[in-house]
Amino acid sequence: xxxxxxxxxxxxxxxxxxxxxxxxxxxxxxxxxxxxxxxxxxxxxxxxxxxxxxxxxxxxxxxxxxxxxxxxxxxxxxxxxxxxxxxxxxxxxxxxxxxxxxxxxxxxxxxxxxxxxxxxxxxxxxxxxxxxxxxxxxxxxxxxxxxxxxxxxxxxxxxxxxxxxxxxxxxxxxxxxxxxxxxxxxxxxxxxxxxxxxxxxxxxxxxxxxxxxxxxxxxxxxxxxxxxxxxxxxxxxxxxxxxxxxxxxxxxxx
Numbered sequence: 001x002x003x004x005x006x007x008x009x010x011x012x013x014x015x016x017x018x019x020x021x022x023x024x025x026x027x028x029x030x031x032x033x034x035x036x037x038x039x040x041x042x043x044x045x046x047x048x049x050x051x052x053x054x055x056x057x058x059x060x061x062x063x064x065x066x067x068x069x070x071x072x073x074x075x076x077x078x079x080x081x082x083x084x085x086x087x088x089x090x091x092x093x094x095x096x097x098x099x100x101x102x103x104x105x106x107x108x109x110x111x112x113x114x115x116x117x118x119x120x121x122x123x124x125x126x127x128x129x130x131x132x133x134x135x136x137x138x139x140x141x142x143x144x145x146x147x148x149x150x151x152x153x154x155x156x157x158x159x160x161x162x163x164x165x166x167x168x169x170x171x172x173x174x175x176x177x178x179x180x181x182x183x184x185x186x187x188x189x190x191x192x193x194x195x196x197x198x199x200x201x202x203x204x205x206x207x208x209x210x211x212x213x214x215x216x217x218x219x220x221x222x223x224x225x226x227x228x229x230x231x232x233x234x235x236x237x238x239x240x241x242x243x244x245x246x247x248x249x250x251x252x253x254x
Contacts (some may be wrong), residue, residue, distance in 0.1 A: 197247025
């Protein structure tokens with residue numbers, strides 16, 4: 001007969017095995033987007049009083065921000081207060097920064113990294129301070145909001161998707177990528193841009209976490225590229241108005 005202690009350990013191992021198996025057969029969705037709207041000036045009056053002081057051509061500092069604690073299947077962010085700064089590895093390409101550098105009235109493009117952002121980044125000011133350390137004139141921040149649906153049921157951020165679902169169930173990934181441009185000196189918002197993308201497929205195609213994540217990355221990249229196209233229009237329109245203000249000349253039509 002087995003000693004009592006040994007029987008207890010054996011039982012614990014047996015009871016644990018199903019939980020481990022279930023854990024291996026699931027995919028945890030990434031965290032949510034950053035609350036950019038909550039980071040701006042506290043009142044409507046303050047927002048209306050802000051004016052740009054950006055020189056042209058401008059140096060743009062850009063970065064991706066998500067909610068605090070952001071983690072994805074293969075990557076994660078660096079927490080700074082209520083934000084998480086996420087590096088370029090997941091959806092950015094080297095040519096993206098080169099493309100931004102080619103926009104009208106852009107002198108250079110630099111990346112804002114967590115090392116330059118103070119620990120309690122609960123406001124836009126902390127990111128502007130980091131951009132100022134790079135001698136940037138404009139801060140361009142973007143955030144990614146990806147939603148997973150199984151048969152129209154929203155899984156939600158940091159939710160679990162069971163892998164190997166029935167072939168009759170429909171899976172959908174929807175992503176919205178949003179960018180906002182701010183004057184580093186005053187916090188004035190020059191404008192925003194957004195891009196969206198989605199992908200529908202049968203849920204039984206999601207046989208592994210990697211398969212789900214590859215679908216997510218494809219959709220996020222498409223949305224990011226769409227956002228960049230709109231961001232260029234937003235920036236060049238704002239830069240044209242700013243150039244007219246600096247020179248006293250009429251604004252050129254876009």
